[in-house]
Amino acid sequence: MEIYQRIFEDTPDALLVIDQAGHIVLANIQAETLFGYDRSQLIGQPVEMLIPTRFTRHAEYRARYIAEAHSRSMGGTTELFALRKDGSEFPVDIMLSPLILQSHHLVLCVVRDITERKAAQDELAQQTTELLRLHAELELLANHDGLTGLYNWRAFYEYAGQMLKTAHRRQENVTLLMLDLDHFKQVNDRFGHPEGDRVLQAVAATLKAAARENDIVARHGGEEFIVAALGLNEAESHVAAERLRAAVANIENLKTRITTSVGIATLAPQAQKHETTRxxxxxxxxxxxxxxxxxxxxxxxxxxxxxxxxxASPAA
Structure with missing residues (x-):
C-alpha cells in the first residue's frame, strides 16, 4: 500500500476523495498547497467549501453524480472555478472517477489549476477578436469610399455584376443612374475644399436615403455618383432619377445650392447570357x-x- 500512498501524495495534481455525503475523506499535499488549507482543515468538511458560493446548485449536481457515478475526464467545455481559503477564485479542470473501497462508494476528484492556460486562451481570444475587428475595418475600407462612406468603384463593379446576373436569371431590367454635380468646381474655388467635402458627404447621405433599400449606391469618383437598380423600366427609372435629382436640389445647410444632372441607361431582359464585364x-x-x-x-x-x-440643344 505504501507505493499507492506515495503515488497519491506525489502526483502533481490536487487529489480529493469524497464520500457519498459529499465530505472530503482524503486529500493530498497538492490539495493543501492549491487550496491553502491544512489537511486537517479539509478532512470531514463538505466539498462545497472549495466551491465559489455563486455556484448555488453544486450540492445538487454532486448528489446526482454520486447517485449515477461515472468517469468524467478533464477538458470539459464548462468553465469551472474553485475557491481558496483566502476567498480567491481560480479556474480549474476537474476529473472525477468513482471508487469502491471496502464496500464504500467514493469519488476520486483530480483538480488542476489552469489559471495560466486560461489566461493564454483569453489572450488568444482577445487577439482573435481584435484581428476580426481589424479585418472588418480593412474590408470596409476596401469596399467603401473614405470620404462619403458609399461603396467605392471596386465594390460597385462587383455588386453591379452580381445584379446583372440576378436580372438575367429573373428576366428583369437593370438600370444605371449616373449623377454628376453641376458646377462643383466652383464650390471648391469659392468656398474651399473642406466645403466641397461637406457637399460630397451631404449628397452621398441624401442619395443613400432617397434610393431604394436594395439599390447599389456608389461614389464613381470626384463629384460623380452612380446607382444601380433592379426591375425598373424606362419610365420607372426616370421617376427614380427625378426623385434623386430633386433630393439633391433640396439639400439645406450648405453654403450654396447644389444641383445634379442624371444620365440613365436601362438593360432589358436578355434571352441569351452575355459576359457581365462587357x-x-x-x-x-x-x-x-x-x-x-x-x-x-x-x-x-x-x-x-x-x-x-x-x-440637340447647345451646352448651357
Whole structure:
C-alpha cells in the first residue's frame, strides 16, 4: 500500500476523495498547497467549501453524480472555478472517477489549476477578436469610399455584376443612374475644399436615403455618383432619377445650392447570357452619354440614353 500512498501524495495534481455525503475523506499535499488549507482543515468538511458560493446548485449536481457515478475526464467545455481559503477564485479542470473501497462508494476528484492556460486562451481570444475587428475595418475600407462612406468603384463593379446576373436569371431590367454635380468646381474655388467635402458627404447621405433599400449606391469618383437598380423600366427609372435629382436640389445647410444632372441607361431582359464585364461597360458608357446630354441641355435635369438623340440643344 505504501507505493499507492506515495503515488497519491506525489502526483502533481490536487487529489480529493469524497464520500457519498459529499465530505472530503482524503486529500493530498497538492490539495493543501492549491487550496491553502491544512489537511486537517479539509478532512470531514463538505466539498462545497472549495466551491465559489455563486455556484448555488453544486450540492445538487454532486448528489446526482454520486447517485449515477461515472468517469468524467478533464477538458470539459464548462468553465469551472474553485475557491481558496483566502476567498480567491481560480479556474480549474476537474476529473472525477468513482471508487469502491471496502464496500464504500467514493469519488476520486483530480483538480488542476489552469489559471495560466486560461489566461493564454483569453489572450488568444482577445487577439482573435481584435484581428476580426481589424479585418472588418480593412474590408470596409476596401469596399467603401473614405470620404462619403458609399461603396467605392471596386465594390460597385462587383455588386453591379452580381445584379446583372440576378436580372438575367429573373428576366428583369437593370438600370444605371449616373449623377454628376453641376458646377462643383466652383464650390471648391469659392468656398474651399473642406466645403466641397461637406457637399460630397451631404449628397452621398441624401442619395443613400432617397434610393431604394436594395439599390447599389456608389461614389464613381470626384463629384460623380452612380446607382444601380433592379426591375425598373424606362419610365420607372426616370421617376427614380427625378426623385434623386430633386433630393439633391433640396439639400439645406450648405453654403450654396447644389444641383445634379442624371444620365440613365436601362438593360432589358436578355434571352441569351452575355459576359457581365462587357454588358456593364456598355451600360456605363450609355449612362455616361445620357449624363452629358443632360448637361448639354442645361444641367439639373434627367436624360435617358434612349432619348439622347432627341436632345440637340447647345451646352448651357
Amino acid at each position: 454588358v456593364l461597360a456598355e451600360l456605363l458608357d450609355q449612362a455616361d452619354q445620357a449624363l452629358y446630354a443632360a448637361k448639354r441641355n442645361g444641367r439639373n435635369q434627367v436624360c435617358h440614353f434612349n432619348r439622347v438623340a432627341d436632345i
